[in-house]
Amino acid sequence: MRRVKKKSSEAIKYQVFKSRVSLVLAVVFLLCLILILRLGYLQIIKGDSYQERVENAQYVEINQNVPRGQIFDRNGKLLVGNKSERAIFFTRHRNMSNQEILTLANELSSYINVDDQRLALRDKQDFVLNNYYEQVLRELPNEAQLLKDGAISRTEFYEEAYNQLSEEFVDTLLTDDDLNVLSIYVRMIVASELNPVAVKAKDVTEEEFAKVNQDLDKLDGITTGMDWTRDYKYGSTLRTIFGDVSSSEEGLPKELTEYYKSLGYSNNDRVGKSYLEFQYEDILRGTKEEVKYSTDRSGKILGQEVVRPGKPGNDLYLTIDIELQQEIEKLAEHHLKSLRKLAEDAKKRNDENNDLDWDIHPEYIDTVNIVVQDPNNGEILAMVGKHINEEGEVEDFDYGTFAVTYVPGSSVKMGTVVTGYQNDVLEPGEFIVDEPLVFQDGTKKTSFFNRNDSIAVDDQEAIMVSSNIYMMKIALKLLGLEYEKGMPLPIDISDNSYKLRNGLNQFGLGVSTGIDLPNEETGIAPALTNNPGNYLDLAIGQYDTYSAMQLSQYISTVANGGSRIQSHLAKEVREYDANANGPVVKTFNANVLNTVQINDKEFEQLKKGMYDVFNTHDQATDRYGTGWDAFHNLEPKAAGKTGTAEAFREGHSVLNQTYLGYAPAEHPDMAFSIIWPTMPMTIPFFPAQFLGQDLVLKYYELEYGQAPKKPYNYNLDEFYPRIKEGSY
Structure with a gap:
């Protein structure tokens, strides 16, 4: 009988190695092929769609306080016009956290004073919980002990605080500086990304306006500009019939929020609230300015370009003499x-x-x-x-x-x-x-x-x-x-x-x-x-x-x-x-x-x-x-x-x-x-x-x-x- 020729151990090892290399190359080839197909799919089939999404992310319609149309009588006499006022705005960067906004509010509070009587109790309670936590623990000793013993969670403790902390108590803790910071913060926190909101749009002093303008490079997201308010040329005459317009700070009124949102409005849009201003909102409202933003990877705004300028609303002529x-x-x-x-x-x-x-x-x-x-x-x-x-x-x-x-x-x-x-x-x-x-x-x-x-x-x-x-x-x-x-x-x-x-x-x-x-x-x-x-x-x-x-x-x-x-x-x-x-x-x-x-x-x-x-x-x-x-x-x-x-x-x-x-x-x-x-x-x-x-x-x-x-x-x-x- 002929003897079976045996492979050497080196040959066997080489053969195994060769097989493994071939397998790895095949996997690499397959992965490259999948990657090429995916890139082709994204660029050729989905390219237009993604390009549109990029463009849409860059073009943002913002509320730049476009004046409303004016109201005249039948003979062309101006009844309701617009009056310009100094204003300070905040634009929220992409990925900007609430803590960053609070920090900015603290910085801005040294420049401006905002007297806001509309602060909600919940806003004050949140501020006190974040800044006067020890005082809150002393005010709620039973709940504090339960929290220490692990009988309740931090969330449950906060809920109890919201239920029990009275406005009288939180007002004893909050200083005038605290209230100023909080007033600024609650106006800024409602801002959506890349959409300016007015931090202060009424009674901005020349000194405040100048100080903020001077340090705009230090106040990230803060800008200055002009806002407007309605100007009633004939005082109280027909004042109720003309109706009211929401302020920059107010935005959409609570009772009309759902109505206006169904029409495509944003939360901070200024709108007619009553009577003629409400009845003819579609005529009196202006066309918003459209701005193209450029941002860095963190979402910070690097620059902006006006793509479509804003336009005041149309003028309404009444039958009134x-x-x-x-x-x-x-x-x-x-x-x-x-x-x-x-x-x-x-x-x-x-x-x-x-x-x-x-x-x-x-x-x-x-x-x-x-x-x-x-x-x-x-x-x-x-x-x-x-x-x-x-x-x-x-x-x-x-x-x-x-x-x-x-x-x-x-x-x-x-x-x-x-x-x-x-x-x-x-x-x-x-x-x-x-x-x-x-x-x-x-x-x-x-x-x-x-x-x-x-x-x-x-x-x-x-x-x-x-x-x-x-x-x-x-x-x-x-x-x-x-x-x-x-x-x-x-x-x-x-x-x-x-x-x-x-x-x-x-x-x-x-x-x-x-x-x-x-x-x-x-x-x-x-x-x-x-x-x-x-x-x-x-x-x-x-x-x-x-x-x-x-x-x-x-x-x-x-x-x-x-x-x-x-x-x-x-x-x-x-x-x-x-x-x-x-x-x-x-x-x-x-x-x-x-x-x-x-x-x-x-x-x-x-x-x-x-x-x-x-x-x-x-x-x-x-x-x-x-x-x-x-x-x-x-x-x-x-x-x-x-x-x-x-x-x-x-x-x-x-x-x-x-x-x-x-x-x-x-x-x-x-x-x-x-x-x-x-x-x-x-x-x-x-x-x-x-x-x-x-x-x-x-x-x-x-x-x-x-x-x-x-x-x-x-x-x-x-x-x-x-x-x-x-x-x-």
Whole structure:
């Protein structure tokens, strides 16, 4: 046999080594191949995506306090502008820790003082736990012992501290320097990376500004610049209606955070918080500056480049005539004070003589609401509210014109008449007997001008003398009933009562006017089911409640022939231009909400009746229009309707007095509504209608150049004998 040739031990070792090297090379080759494939995938397939992410990380839209658009009146007078103020900002670097921010806050506190009364208790507690830990242990001995024994954790100890450390205790520990550091810190800590926040944007002194500027290289992330605040050119006039803007420190208001975040806002954005600033935020807000940052590996900012400059917001032009607004404010204050003085003097004289049957409470004369608008396009020319507070000071109450409602009284009667026309229960010129209505249950209803007799009046005269019975008989007809003395009132009126309320709604009473302001109140409209007495009261304005804005839209709908036009304050939007009016971006045209179906003959009857309210004394019957006393001397003539509604205040009987009108009577270009709530219950009524007279005269002066006339002055010696006799 042949012998098997054996390999030497060296050959075997070499073979093993060779195999291992081949395996290692194969693994290395495989790893290199995977790496090459991965790099190819990243560069070729995912390259664009990653490049975009890099770019997005470098380009950051930041809030650099771009000024808001300005607000002007209809004639181009600046109402709300912007005022520059020195400011100090902080920009948080990437990867910047809270401890680093606290250290910076300590450094910055030696440069500026921040008086912040809004520090939360939790902020103070955190500061005390970090800086006065030994004092906290002494304050909480039981919890401190549990912590020492290991019975509770440090986290649990902190939770107990948050629950037990009172504000009084932490305030005893915190020095003024501590509070300054903390105030600075809480403003800085909310900053997101690479997004500046204002550390101090109000009342920065020249010295503070200069000191910080001088040492900017020592204060990492701190910069100086200019901030802005709203500048109200006409002081308190319409201040509430303009609304508020959040401050640099406040950012998004808590109650609006979710709303604005849903629109893409950041926490530190300055936004409109109320009324016009809120309503037109999308117009008034500016375009933020876009900045490209360059940073080192640690995230520290090395430089920045403005990629897209910021742009102020667009300018908003209102329908308001600021001169008319201010003049009516003066009239409102004059009449409010004068009527209260008249009531005070009447009460004082009665206290001496005890010869009046009326209970007069002068303090109840504390409010008046006025709206003036163009009846042809819904533009609000002026909205005035005045209120006397408990200290006897007159304050603005402009929002009351659309956010507060009252029972208006007879001023709604044109709506009742038109509803009768539309439901074919009344013909233009139809006569109805005004007489006391007596029902089976003892309910009795009368007109003010006629307490006991039977007098036939048509729709024109019913408006002129404000016949309650004419309107109530229309309301009965809408239920399919004709009045008979002693008749029972129906038990269930739900089937047809809606006709009357819908008839009033079509004029804007009890529904939204569409005014471009938040929080409009549409009024109280209780159910009409088994309360026929209230239903009859609704026909004369003694049940549902309406605002001055609704009454203004209502009288404007009558004035223009039946078009209910949306009430609005915005007239147009223009691009911001620092030197002149910018180009028009948007115009707010008349928006007809609905059309009241009324023919020419019916409309003519309404016009005649409303003209008579202000201008007619019927010599044959010696009947006067209810507004004749104050309005009959106007030239050109005006037309309108008055109203009084019985109400209660603190258990006492009072009257809401309303005055609606338009002028000139032919081709009107203004309409107005006035509400005097809770006036004294006297006969004759307190002469509040003279505010309406002065209002129209002032409009004629400003619009038509008529000679100025002094406001009406009230005379107790003339008025007192009339209320003493209780007659007109």
